[in-house]
Amino acid sequence: MKNVYIVGVGLIGGSIAKDIKHLNPDITLFGIDKNEAHLNQALDLGIIDNKATLNDIVNAHIVIVSIPVDASVNVLPQILDLVSDDTLVMESGSTKLDICKAVENHPKRRNFMATHPIAGTEFSGPSAAIQGLFKGKTNIICEVEKTAFKLQEMALAIFNIMGMRIRYMNPESHDKHIAYVSHLSHISSFMLGKTVMEKEKNERDIFDMAGSGFASTVRLAKSSPDMWTPIFKQNKTNIIETLDEYINNLERFKTCLETNAFEDVYKEMNDINHIKDILNGIE
Structure with a gap:
């Protein structure tokens, strides 16, 4: 795990980035966001190391998507088109059925893990990001059986060192x-x-x-x-x-x-x- 790309550097994406960087100082964090001001702020705050675009995701080892759920439905298939066969792609939105349906027939569906970390605040943007936000919180994973086993292991190792509890559900539930x-x-x-x-x-x-x-x-x-x-x-x-x-x-x-x-x-x-x-x- 060397290059981690955060798509959406707000509260959730930024908090995940802070935890990953704290626990793995040697990785390089790249930020992607349609809001240039958010990217610059995340860079100034040290949440990310570099700015990037979607096309750069070909170099990713892990991609974490934390954007509004309607945008995720459109962006996730594009991301899966770009990533390598060994790249883990995770999405952290508050709905799961439409998102899982959006990628169910994608050739790289096995690269994707649908997650929902139950944590957050009422604030938004990179300045709202909090290190340790997810410690002791529940992370719901949907359709885990559709994710490649070695990528499951990678994701669960990350969640474990972040101190998260894991629950498994189907998207409808x-x-x-x-x-x-x-x-x-x-x-x-x-x-x-x-x-x-x-x-x-x-x-x-x-x-x-x-x-x-x-x-x-x-x-x-x-x-x-x-x-x-x-x-x-x-x-x-x-x-x-x-x-x-x-x-x-x-x-x-x-x-x-x-x-x-x-x-x-x-x-x-x-x-x-x-x-x-x-x-x-x-x-």
Whole structure:
């Protein structure tokens, strides 16, 4: 592993680059990004060693793709066209079904591994990259059996030294489950922010009166629309299903308030408190 190419040098791609460089100082990291300012910033921050283009990928030992999922669908086949037979290509987006379908019949499908490291923040760009972001986090791998065994070994060795836990899923299950535990959370955050901003026209009132509960709940509303709109589009069917269930729960809670059924309100919240046991240990 000498030449590693990061396609998309933002939060996730930049954080992966930082970990790889920290753990393997002798490698050379190349950055590819359609945003020239991001490339220059990644270079200035020492996240990458050199700037590159897609055509340079012929020299890659490993390619890590961390761009919006709609772009990955188009770019991944181009990357597989260019790489050598021994090159590992990994993609780290938040949806997997459309991405796996985009490469399923490619002659170099065995070079590709579909991954989703469950980590991140609400910030974006190279300056948001964090060394150690993935330590102790789960990495979901889809269709691992379609990746060449020697490339599986290479990838798992990288994930191991990064301190990641591994789970295996098929793309359909991944997209269904992630709609509940990630995509719905982002939509809830965006819509709570919208509701408050529409009602509280005075921004100073929001700033002065917002407690830590509000701030933590709308944290995800700071996330990049460039990244999240394609995610919602690709996983639309699963997200609509989760929204229907979420809206039904909100309606039932509203009915309890309207009918003064506060014993039911208490029971609902008390039952839901079990979530703290499930999530114990997650920061």
